[in-house]
Structure formats: C-alpha cells, structure tokens
Amino acid sequence: MKEKINELKELFSKRKTEAQTKEDIEALRLEFMGKKGHITTLMGDFRNVLGEQKREIGMMINSLKQEIEKTIEELKAKNEQKEMDKRLENDKKIDYTLPVEDGVGALNPRTILQKQIVDLFVSMGFTIEDGNEIETEYNNFDSVNVPATHPARDMQDTFWLDNGEVLKTQTSAAQNRILREHGPKCRVLFPGRCFRNEAVDATHENTFFQIEGVVVDENVSVSNLIYFMEEMLKGVLKKDVKVRLRPGFFPFTEPSFELDATCPLCAGKGCGACSHTGWLELCPCGMIHPNVLKEAGIDPEKYNGFAFGLGFDRLVMIKTGLDDIRHLNSENVKLLKQYGTKI
C-alpha cells in the first residue's frame, strides 16, 4: 500500500507539470480526486488495511490528498492570472478612443421636443415640476373637481391598482400638490407620462405623454392664456401660427376651451393633415375652476388662473410627420433617430 501511495505521488508530480490549460487542470483533478479517481480508489483499498499500519497509511493518504488539492487550487489560480494577462494584452490592441459610428441609441423625438418646450416656458418664467406615475384616487380625480359620481370618471378608462391607487390618467393629477406647494402666485409646467386603459391603434396609445401648465395670480385673463399658448406654438412649430378657442368641457376649468392653431403645414389654407379646415385641434385648456383653487388652499375670491393640458404625442406627430403613435413607444432606434432629426 505504501508503495502504491508513493507511485501515485510521483505520478501526480509528473502530471502536474503537463497541465497547461483550464481543461488540463480539470482533467487532472478528475484523474486523482474524481469519483473513480486514484485517491478515491486508494481510500476504498484503505478499508482493508488492518492493525498497526492503519494509522501510518491513513496519515500518508491524507497528506497526499491534501497536497493534491492544494496543488490543483494553485494551478487554477495561476492559470486564471495567465488568462487575465492575456485578455489585458489583447485589450491594449483595441482603441477605445475611436468615435462610435452607430448603434448607440437615439433620443426619442418626444425627448427632443419636450426639451424645446421646457426651455421656452422657462424663458417665460415657468418652474418645471415632475409628477408621480402612480397617484391616489384623490389627486387624480377628486382634487381636480372630478367627484365620484361625475361622468368624467367613466370617460377615463383607468388602470386601477389593487390598493385603490391609479396609474395617473392625466397630468392634471399633479395640480393639487403643485398649487399647494407653489402657492397663489405661480407659473408651473409639468410634463408627464399618463396611462389609460384604451384599445391601441395608430392614434391611441395606453401610455402617452401630456404637458400641463398652470398660471395663478391676481387678475389672470383668457387673453393671458391665449398669449402664452400662441408663444409656445410659434416657438415649437417655428411658424407664425394663430390660435382660436372653441367652447369645451372639463371639470377642472370654467370656462373650458379647445384651443386650435392654424395648420402649420398649409398655413391655414386647408390640407389633408387638417382635414381641409385650416385648423388643428391642439390643446384643451381653461380658467381654473374655483373648487380646484379652494381644494389647494388658494382663495378663489382673490386669485384666479388658467391651465392647459397639451396632448404632447400628437404635437410630436404633427412636427415630425410620424403617422403612427405606436412608434413613439417602440424601441425602433433607427426610426426614432430618423424622425428625431425632423423636430
């Protein structure tokens, strides 16, 4: 038995010098330590060793086993280091400073246009705020004068969460918090992603973007509203557009309007894009309802204001000529990049 152990010791010394690669090392481990390996067989034979010799042979087997295990670990560590050095050496041949040509993604046309609109409103004294995507029922509906029984709640096909909260259906959901925080003299713009449980087609998405604004002060008038809207649309469409108001209905404004702009494609002469009317319906708006101001702790006897909720995806489509809203939520980088250049 002792002889056998010494033979294995020698065999291992020889074999370990031959193990060069990761695979060689694993083969060596299996040859000695595997289920059918030399050491396992040796341990089986050890059971037949009797009497006095048992202790000495046991110690010899153990020390050989430990030596093999230790050597294999060392071989593995050395090999990993060698491979790492090789990789680093190869990496040196790659020039990471070369400009990347393609495939790095693109800004969504929405992101580009939103930045332009934000800049414009900032230049007109607005503060920019963010809204939550998950909102309480109170913020989304009650606080903006949409009580439980109001038909507007059915109009909005809402994604309700199990805890009674909602995926915000409108940026107006942030009005109450913003008016509370900014107080009675404020100009705030709050863009945001909204969600409605709608069937999706070329002009409807269940996930879409709005840009909402509020202005509150003393003696705010509809003329002020028209002025801001006209400035914004001129800036965004880069055309000298005119706007007009038609009566509308929203629970959070009184009076409420639909704001149209002269079609930027035909300068109001009439074309396919504006159904030959010369006008494009762009932005619902109105004078903030006294109940909404009151609910936000603002005295409606002393202050008033206007609000608007721009259907932002539609504006992006008008600017870029994109004919399907679904592209805006796609990850088609090539297409988004192409349309981004049209903003």
Ligand code: DAH
């Ligand atoms: N929240 C409305 C909607 O999603 C849009 C809107 C209309 C917002 C009029 C306003 C407003 O602030 O004054 O349909």
